[in-house]
Amino acid sequence: MTGGWGDDFMHAYSDVLNRELKDTTLGRSFVRANENPLNKDEVRYIFLSASNAQEDMEDFTPVDVDVNLVKSLLDSFSSQQGLLGPASNLLGLTGLQLRPVSSKDKSVKIYVSNLCVVFG
Structure with a gap:
């Protein structure tokens, strides 16, 4: 639908x-992209409407969606303490297997076919 x-x-x-979200800490909880802030036209198009955006657009930096997704999944997996849960079930459906390295070590190994990636 256009217009x-x-x-x-x-x-x-x-x-x-x-x-509603302006006075919350939600916006500060995301990892930001390492880029310069977008120009005002891009910000208006992506995030804010023109009506009340002027004061917020000066310091807007886009959220790094990929990093936040991985961070949230690993946080969820860590809270599962090696048991079944939302993160392991979701990633299992995509062919990824997460295994904690050890109970003392906070890192996580992700197995994809013959590839192993360690986060921690």
């Missing part, structure tokens, strides 16, 4: 979400 009611709704919805 019209759908775009107006998405901008209004985005404004409400941004206002």
Whole structure:
């Protein structure tokens, strides 16, 4: 849907979400990309609508989605303490097997076919 009611709704919805999350610590919990902040036009298109974005766009740095995904999955796996749970079940469906290295060591080995990647 281009233009019209759908775009107006998405901008209004985005404004409400941004206002609700503005005073929370949620935004600071994400790993940020190591890039310079996007220019104002890109930020407006990706994140904020034009109505209340001026003060927030100056220091906006995009979130590194890939790093945050891996970090969240490993945090979830660690909280499972080697047992079955959401992270191991989800990754198992994609062919990945996570195994803790040891109970004393905080690192995690991820096995994909013959490849082993160690995080920690």
